[in-house]
Amino acid sequence: MARVHAFEFEDLSWFPKRIRDYGTDFLQFVTNKFDFYKGIAPLLSEALNKTGQNEIIDLASGGGGGWKSLARHLKEENPSLKITLTDYYPNLNAFNNAKEEDPELYSFVEESVDARNVPVHLNGFRTQFLSFHHFKPEDALKILQNAVDNNAGIGIFEGQKRDVPHFIKNLLSPVSIIIATPFIRPFKAGRILFTYILPIVPLFVLWDGVISVLRTYSVKEMEDLVQKVNGSESYEWKIGLNKTKGITVPYLIGYPKS
Numbered sequence: 001m002a003r004v005h006a007f008e009f010e011d012l013s014w015f016p017k018r019i020r021d022y023g024t025d026f027l028q029f030v031t032n033k034f035d036f037y038k039g040i041a042p043l044l045s046e047a048l049n050k051t052g053q054n055e056i057i058d059l060a061s062g063g064g065g066g067w068k069s070l071a072r073h074l075k076e077e078n079p080s081l082k083i084t085l086t087d088y089y090p091n092l093n094a095f096n097n098a099k100e101e102d103p104e105l106y107s108f109v110e111e112s113v114d115a116r117n118v119p120v121h122l123n124g125f126r127t128q129f130l131s132f133h134h135f136k137p138e139d140a141l142k143i144l145q146n147a148v149d150n151n152a153g154i155g156i157f158e159g160q161k162r163d164v165p166h167f168i169k170n171l172l173s174p175v176s177i178i179i180a181t182p183f184i185r186p187f188k189a190g191r192i193l194f195t196y197i198l199p200i201v202p203l204f205v206l207w208d209g210v211i212s213v214l215r216t217y218s219v220k221e222m223e224d225l226v227q228k229v230n231g232s233e234s235y236e237w238k239i240g241l242n243k244t245k246g247i248t249v250p251y252l253i254g255y256p257k258s
């Protein structure tokens with residue numbers, strides 16, 4: 001399947017923040033409920049150990065993603081783990097909720113943070129979940145180059161492969177939203193309104209989910225991107241697909257060799 005970079009509503013600056021946040025809240029709920037990143041926890045843990053890091057700068061955090069369950073796994077090896085949530089369009093309600101739930105673990109940046117040009121004062125191992133496909137090849141390359149230029153480790157994880165089974169799976173996302181919505185916290189009347197009465201959330205998540213599959217980079221495309229990074233030879237790179245309990249997570253991990 002060829003890569004197609006069609007538009008996603010989430011990327012449009014005029015798209016209503018409230019609706020975008022309901023979408024990222026849904027992703028947060030699902031990825032934690034299904035312990036989505038259990039399979040890649042050992043890979044990320046190893047990278048943190050190798051770089052001696054306990055600080056994570058999570059880019060494109062959305063509603064906080066799967067950190068609730070992933071952090072539990074990482075903390076077994078790294079009890080002093082700290083996570084800073086950031087985004088180009090920060091979902092501050094979700095960031096505040098995460099911090100209130102575990103102030104020792106989470107902090108966040110209120111201002112917009114661009115994954116392609118991370119402020120230098122944000123030191124730590126960079127992560128990105130379900131978001132690399134949002135970037136066209138030239139911007140994806142900027143993300144990797146910016147990490148290498150700042151000598152930062154980086155771990156990129158997706159939640160789907162670009163293939164027909166994932167395309168079909170994403171066609172069913174409205175059903176998941178309709179079932180999951182009453183359980184998403186905090187309760188918001190708007191979430192109910194825009195899911196069941198005016199079903200904008202299921203429709204936008206359906207569109208963005210299907211397009212996400214078409215935009216997802218293959219292992220070969222990620223390898224080709226890494227080859228283009230100036231200074232890539234000074235980094236250890238691990239690129240592949242992790243399959244755990246029926247969940248496929250493409251990953252790209254890089255950190256300085258020393």
Ligand SMILES: C[S@@+](CC[C@H](N)C(=O)[O-])C[C@H]1O[C@@H](n2cnc3c(N)ncnc32)[C@H](O)[C@@H]1O
Pocket residue numbers: 010011024027028031059060061062063064065066087088089090113114115116128129130131134
């Ligand atoms: C599909 S959501 C993923 C959210 C979260 N990481 C998760 O796993 O649920 C993609 C996120 O990428 C963010 N994003 C888009 N462009 C960005 C950029 N240039 N820099 C940082 N974040 C960006 C969006 O605001 C959105 O929150």
